[in-house]
Amino acid sequence: MSVKIDQGIFWSRLKRIFDNWNKGGRPWAGGVDAIIVNYGSQDDESEIYSRTSAIHLFLFGYEFPDTVLVFTEKKLTILCSKTKGKYFESLGKSQRGLNLELMIRNKADKDASNFATLVSMLKKSKKGTLLGWLPKETQRGKFITRWNQAWTKSGMKAENVSLGLGRVLSVKDRPAQKNVETAARFTATVFKRYMKNEIESICDEEKKVKHQKISEDTVKCFEKPQKFDAKIADKEDLDVCYDPLVMSGGLYDLRSSATNDDKYLDFGQKSVIICKLGARYKQYCSNLTRTIFIDPSTDMEKNYKTLINTYLACYKILKAGTRISQIHQVATGTIKRSNKKLIQNFVGCGFGMGLEFRESNLVLNEKNQQILKSGHIVNFSIGFEKLKEGSKTYAMQIADTILITQEGRKPAQFPLP
Numbered sequence: 001m002s003v004k005i006d007q008g009i010f011w012s013r014l015k016r017i018f019d020n021w022n023k024g025g026r027p028w029a030g031g032v033d034a035i036i037v038n039y040g041s042q043d044d045e046s047e048i049y050s051r052t053s054a055i056h057l058f059l060f061g062y063e064f065p066d067t068v069l070v071f072t073e074k075k076l077t078i079l080c081s082k083t084k085g086k087y088f089e090s091l092g093k094s095q096r097g098l099n100l101e102l103m104i105r106n107k108a109d110k111d112a113s114n115f116a117t118l119v120s121m122l123k124k125s126k127k128g129t130l131l132g133w134l135p136k137e138t139q140r141g142k143f144i145t146r147w148n149q150a151w152t153k154s155g156m157k158a159e160n161v162s163l164g165l166g167r168v169l170s171v172k173d174r175p176a177q178k179n180v181e182t183a184a185r186f187t188a189t190v191f192k193r194y195m196k197n198e199i200e201s202i203c204d205e206e207k208k209v210k211h212q213k214i215s216e217d218t219v220k221c222f223e224k225p226q227k228f229d230a231k232i233a234d235k236e237d238l239d240v241c242y243d244p245l246v247m248s249g250g251l252y253d254l255r256s257s258a259t260n261d262d263k264y265l266d267f268g269q270k271s272v273i274i275c276k277l278g279a280r281y282k283q284y285c286s287n288l289t290r291t292i293f294i295d296p297s298t299d300m301e302k303n304y305k306t307l308i309n310t311y312l313a314c315y316k317i318l319k320a321g322t323r324i325s326q327i328h329q330v331a332t333g334t335i336k337r338s339n340k341k342l343i344q345n346f347v348g349c350g351f352g353m354g355l356e357f358r359e360s361n362l363v364l365n366e367k368n369q370q371i372l373k374s375g376h377i378v379n380f381s382i383g384f385e386k387l388k389e390g391s392k393t394y395a396m397q398i399a400d401t402i403l404i405t406q407e408g409r410k411p412a413q414f415p416l417p
Helices: 007-023 051-060 082-089 112-124 142-152 162-170 174-205 211-223 298-315 324-345
Strands: 034-039 067-072 075-080 098-104 130-133 157-160 238-240 245-247 271-277 279-281 288-294 346-352 359-363 377-389 392-404 409-411
Touching (some): 034 051, 034 112, 034 142, 067 112, 075 082, 112 142, 162 359, 174 211, 174 271, 174 279, 174 288, 298 346, 298 377, 298 392
Parallel strands (some): 075 098, 130 157
Antiparallel strands (some): 067 075, 288 392
16 A cells, blocks of 8 residues: 655644644643654554544544654654654645654664653643643553653653544544545445345345344445445545444344344334444544334334434534534423433434544533534434333434534435435
8 A cells, every 4th residue: 555645634634733732721631731642553452443543544644553743832743663754754844833853763772862852842842741642542562661651751740632632633624524425425325225225125035134144245345335436446445434233123232332243134023123334434434324114013103203303303403503412402302392201212412423433522412512613523313222112122213424514514425315
């Protein structure tokens, strides 16, 4: 794979980090004096989604393990291997009032002199007393372990700035929006042209097929993306956000961390099938959830109507300027007016999404007092779980990838399947 970092995007996004950091406030622990982002060795246990990898992808479009990023007053310093350093050289040394410095690792002294230089930079940045970092993300490898030992001896107080960096990542520029739109369009197309049709065929022909098998067959659609979207030239740019999910037969998990079970698809009378699918294009995520009913009862239809009405009521206020907690208030208000008993079954309303599948700082719940901004992208979701139909337990959920704009909102995978 050839690596080419987009210079314009790099400097534009780097400035966004510095501009947000300079505003200070609670997301930045009151105003840290410097920031470090440490990326250790990659292995099979490495997390698929992390704020560290998201920062790398945000700035460079690629991940560079065994690399240290040091943000001081008006400069980003990158400590990396000689090979990785060649990729950064094309970015230049200064733009937009900011500077970039490359430091090449020195295996002879195990980077002791490099670490000493970086610590000196940290202590000279602004007041030199408060350091921002990402303490909840475990980074492995001898290089990062030695670096952690070096900076912790600096005497600077370390504070978590995950929220501040998350706020930067949550507002997508136009290149990021286009990537999400491509991912969402592919998700919707695969669902409409393959996943939904496959499930309907299984039901019509009464085949015995396991949830996991449907998931595995759906993943194969990603191997030939041009069959579903001619604009995706390189399949290397495309991946699943998670293994496609199929749920039926009374076992439903509406959480974003759900996994498939090994049971057969249930297509009997009054059955409910929930499908979840998400494509990732150039590392940007999308998501879609749909519910399929087989000969539903009148009560099941009424509950689904409440679900749709709740979705539509909330959808109307998904726009820049809306306080996030208000979305949850509209959802619960709509449910109570329709069938207040369903409140105990309510699962919603989703979360922000981008380079991370679930942006923890942009959860659409009743406690979040943030204001939606143009450029936010959300996995907007309304669901009901642990519902009863006779002796059967069932659930229902719909979810879409939504781009928040100044004028309002639009489904990133428009038109909706």
